[in-house]
Amino acid sequence: MTRTIFHTATTLDGYLATTDDALDWLFAVPGSDEAEAAFGGFLSGVGALVMGSATYEWLLRHERLLDEPEKWAGFYGTRPTFVFSSRSLPPVPGADIRLVSGGVQAQWESIRDAAAGGDVWIVGGGDLAGQFIDAGVLDEIRLSVAPVTLGSGKPLLPRVLGADRLTLVDAKRAGQFVELVYAVGGTSEA
Template sequence: MYKHETLRKALKKVVLDLAVTLDGFIEGPNREIDWCIIDDDMDFDGFLASIDTIFYGRVSYDSWGNFQPEPDASPTEHLLWKGVHAKKKYVFSSQHRHDDQATFISSDLAHQVAEIKKQGGKDIWLYGGASLIKTFIQSGFIDRYRLSVHPTALGSGKPLFEDLKSRLELKLIKTNVFKSGVVQLIYEPEKYN
């Protein structure tokens, strides 16, 4: 095995785990995500166990980075958010801000992402939002796409693949089908194959 292949396998992977509609939107025209289905057979706990870091954009972090479910929410929901909040968090933002729960990154994105990937450990969840995801797609920073395609068509909204500068070639690694009709497609960029 070549040295660069060994290094690539040792690096943490940036994983985009995301719900998308059948017509390719990640949110509706009013930022709604009420179409997202959560099945107990989706094994989100297994996904959380495979990561130790989460990348957020500032808007997503402000909305979800410290979210706490209502006291009367199910024990499963409380455990899910406890698992999410146990991860190391990085927020990519033009704002310089001190936060005890996250590290804010405001410059030299490529260098910062490369350094975090070298830290070892488990993989990184690219949580979003849409602007950060777009930047990561255009920069080639995503190592694995886990797209859960929901059986809903919105007709308009925020598309996942927007303003691509060049064609994105992906190789299908695995497919999971859930009882709700959600189909999860797991891809890696062709550069890894």
């Protein structure tokens, strides 16, 4: 059964990135290798990826994917990737990039079908993950909390989500990170 999972890193004060979408804070944390060690197991269960335009554009810039498109397959394989955007963006050559617009509910059936029984990974950002919550199709939130504060930036999840909707499933230390997994209640297979 397809699950939808928001798997991301966050600062201690709940930000995904700086106001200008930088992630330097994440790469500066010592011991990130230990936090990344279990990621391959997670990725092996993923059938499709979803991200917002800011996340996609950051990947294009940071990894120079238009100049070195082979890096995409090294990171994500051949998985279909849905990029929610209201504007035209360049596709990574050779990657299965599907630019979509509109609401999550309108795209959900295509995303679920593309996952072919695997999980759907919401790569980022926080508002897009919130839209999946609003649509009732987010099953799990996986956070790697870094020992960093930014004071401001792109919020982890700009939604009100009460404790009655979240159940702690797992918590463990990975280097300098704390990894938290929450089941999200009130979801449905729309």
